Amino acid sequence: MHVDLLIQNVQIYNSYFKKFIQGNAAILDGKFLYIGKRGTESFEPAEQLDGKGRYLIPGLIDIHLHIESTMVTPETFSYGLIRNGVTTIVPEPHEMANVFGIDGVKEMIKASRDCVADMFYALPSSVPATSMETSGGSIEIEDLDELLRTERIICLGEIMNFVDVITNPDCKTNHILTHIRGQYPHLIIEGHVPKLLDLDLHRMIYSGVDSDHTHQTIEGMEARIAAGMFIEIQEKSMTPEVMAYLIEQDVSEHFCFVTDDVMADSFELRGHLNHIVRKAIEMGMAPEHAIYASTLSPAKRMRMYDRGVIAPGKIADFQLISNLEQLAIDQVFKQGRKVYDKAEGYTAKTSAPAFPAHYYKSVSMPLLTEADFTVSTEAADGRYPCRAMMVKDGSTFTEEQHVDVEVQQGKLNWQQSSHGLIATFERYGKNGNRAYGLIGGDTIKRGAVATTYSHDNHNLLVVGHNPEDMRIAANEVIAKQGGFSVVENGKVIASLHLPVGGILTEAPLEQLAKEVEQLRKAMESLGYRHYNPIMSISTHSLPVSPALKITDFGLIDVNKGEVVPLIVEEALIATHRSM
Template sequence: MQIDLLIEEAFVFNVFIKTFEKKNIAIAGEKFYFISEENLRYLQPKEILNAQGKYIIPGFIDIHMHIESSMIPPSIFSGVALSYGITTIVADCHEIANVFGQAGMEAFLQEETDLDIFYAIPSSVPSTTPKLETTGGLIGLKEVASLSKHPKVIALGEAMNFKGLTDEPDSLIRQILKEIQEIKPLMPLEGHIPRVSGEVLAKFMYAGLTADHTQQTPESILEKVTSGIFLELQKKSITPENIQIIVDHHLYEHVAIITDDIMADDLLEGHLDANVRLAIEYGMPVEEAIYITTYTPAHRMGFQDRGAVASGFLADFMLVDNLEQLTIERVYKKGRCVHQKEGEIAYPSTKPSFPTYFYDSIQCKSLVETDLQIQVEGNHDSVICNVIQIQEVGTFTEHVQREVPVKNGLLDWENSGLSLIIVMDRYGKNGNIGYGLVEHTLKEKGAIATTWAHDHHNLMVLGTSAEDMMIAQHKILDLKGGYVVSKNGLLSASCPLPIGGILSDETVYELGRQLKKVRQAMINLGYKNTNEIMSFSTLSLPVSPKLKITDFGMMDVHTHAHVPLIEANK
């Protein structure tokens, strides 16, 4: 037998015993043929690579991520991900499904990529119900059954409807879970289980959910793992105290490192590899960090042909210089070199082939001044308002109440020290505008607008000035979606996302440059968070604690109860 590639003298990571061994690797076609200490030149390799002093580790596997968070389509994302050593992903594309329904998911499935992209069926489109948020598409039982037949579909995406899961046996999400358990009993069922404990956690598990990727604490890690939940650690869960708990209790078999969401500007600095480095920095042994980014995610998703450097497995791997820094020299996908550190191989990105209507999907009225005038009944100098309070770390919010002045019968929000937030129906279905107030956001006169509003992706505007809010909203309409920042009556940054209002077909470098300007413009307005853009874009996510807003108004995440803007008159 003649092999295609022989790699000699490498330190090869053996996931089964979690050690590096000096080996030679024979690759035939797309698979590893033989890994041995022996001299393998008798196999007459077509190519020989001397890897003395280098490390070889399996390609990384990201089993919970949303391609749309990078704001580029699969055809462009593929090359970027491969350059970071990621060779397989499982994507939950509920963002594009919220905009276009099953057609959005099918458009992604049709994209041709060298990166292996498997999909999870979006189980929460919308994340709650159509009575609580307006979306462009719906994924119901019929769509779930249809999508489950596709060979690239291997999991059920994160189930998020809190009330539907815990208190409503006949809810759509419960019906979806029952349906998929009957037609695909071995399919992994992903959960979105934030700040859940005790009997309520048991209710999620009783419904069939077996994994959680939300923000964790040492206490939640221990409770969830010992209860049988597989944990997927995104960046905000990779903290020194969380890593210490995993290390102390040897929980490696029950966790995997994932990304969930990474914005386009952050993508310029790394992807799953960056989270692995962070885990190592916070005290996880290198071997274990690699193990939970290769073998445990493969095991979780039922992959039998990847996640290890072993005979018969796909030859997905990377050649690494510095182990702790994960300095990637080369990346191989199915035995073919697809990335080199010095750029000898320029990995191409291709334009997506989406329907033309994907590029013209914003059906929303232009904001006018009267839309931002909030009437207050009665003769009052001030009223008590319910307010969304953001945090400096993460995307969770708190529910607080603040006294807001009233002037000439109108809520004087511009002089309240708070920001007004509105969410407008962008699908042309009902003309809804939801109103709320937010604390700890903008400190200067200005506004931020976007159509990248988790997960319904309506048009959302936050501001301390009516003038700036209108400027930002009008520019968003001109761009057919994206992000816009206005300050003191002037546009300061914009990032067009014309594909469904959530994606661009620019290169990741150009898109990242635009988004960096948006992020800096937000910071200049006083927005303070570990991820300013994600913090803003999730103010509209009604399944992430505690108080959020949709085009129907503010709502309590756990009870789904409507929370009025004006609570009581003083």
């Protein structure tokens, strides 16, 4: 019998038994035809491959990620994925949607069509994430319908505004959920439900949201699994306690591994989903179970029944591994065709520019002056408790702290406080909104950092300790139509150009990785103490991530879902009463 490829003498991963079985694999027309002991006595292969006792496992599947988090185009991202054994992903382009709306989603999907890795898109459901911010674009119900009719959509992307879902029946997100459940009852709905428990958690699940990828605890995982929710474990949830639970409990059908956000330097140095799998093995999970959680388990979640397993009739996406514990990849195959070999050259295709011309001119605001970092107030002279966003290493969550700051002649004397200033400026030319707050904790202690890579609205965000450095950093980013700038003593010490929508670059992954590493080191040199300072600062403007964040509307109390003033209200009321 004719086959295209016969691989002999390999340890083949059987997902159904979660174990390896010695044998051969025959492939025909991009799919597995036969797995077993038969060889050339039964098949006439166009090509033969001696597996030399290596391990044959399915291509890895990542069902929750954002390509924009790596700051590259889909084509560059696919290049990085394939050499790390990741053959299928479910990206959600809500970052590009926040900048360009439905057109941004379409352009991301268009840019991925010729990629080697399969990309089945999640439909952005929360653009903007809340009603308390200005974004460049929005996704409305009619946009969802159009995308579901015309594009390769596999699920509704993460429902982020959990506060509104629970507290406001008439909110936009609830209208979207009602529409999807009514018109597309079989569409998978992904969730973002940090820290929710008990009734609030169950109300989210009742609304149709039945997965969570946020930071997990034992208590939270047990509550979610007990209520039928699927857990997507990203690296920040891989604590010793969580991993011990996943290893010891029979919950393999209730979770998978995902990456969510991967910085370019980490992508280049450590890998992608394969890094998560390797780490799970290092933390004591059996390789067979770690592989299951990154292949068949995510495939089942997304109802991709044609992949994620080595079995007859399944797509022949697989990799040959020489060292199982280290997940050392020798070769990667896509639909039975070799697409990567560590012994051969592997270079990325370049086809820039990949986006329409106006995508490179998305920052529409004037240059700033030092006066733009003056915080005016109607409060009388005196000292007032002010809200400060406290950054914490180990998490993108922040805490609210109150710090006394002096007001003189209608100006907040923030430079004389023990905290820095965080400011955000609407950059789409819609309303000119701006907002200010104080910031402390594990952030920079001097200089300034500015960026348009600020989730999810991607307005201009500036953190600093003096107006001059803040002005220079902000104007560097504005002039270059987006990116990052780090300034100390009036000098730019690191800069990252992100010209596509102010959030992406078409530079090669290797080049970007070096620039991101330089950016990270520059931020750390100013005192930033965080496992991922770039992701940390870029989520200061994410009003669905606890607890105190900032948008162009003002400071956001995330748990209450409302804008709160910089000066604590009670202090102002008490002052007015005494006057």
